[in-house]
Amino acid sequence: MRQNASELVRRAQDGEHLTITVTGRPAAVLGPVAPHRWRRWDDLADIFLLPADTDWPSDRDLVDGTFTDPWEGR
Structure with a gap:
């Protein structure tokens, strides 16, 4: 990822979901x-099978x- 960060971010921006691995194990998306x-x-x-x-x-x-709008005034 270090060497291709910009390319990976562009791919994510275009809609792709990429799994980042650390020593071969999934660490982030x-x-x-x-x-x-x-x-x-x-x-x-x-979820709908769970008890009420x-x-x-x-x-x-x-x-x-x-109720208040938490984003009001931002």
Whole structure:
């Protein structure tokens, strides 16, 4: 990576996801900056098989209903 950093960043900017290895082992992923990344249903389906959160009804009552935009004023 040291010798090809600029080329790798250009490839990531063009949409490629690159796996960076250290001594042959995956250490990081270099890819394009994106606010959202689409997932396939197969990647998420098991989440919906988990049991429901039994504390949700009481936790929901702790939300006071006042919401603010954390990015406002930036």
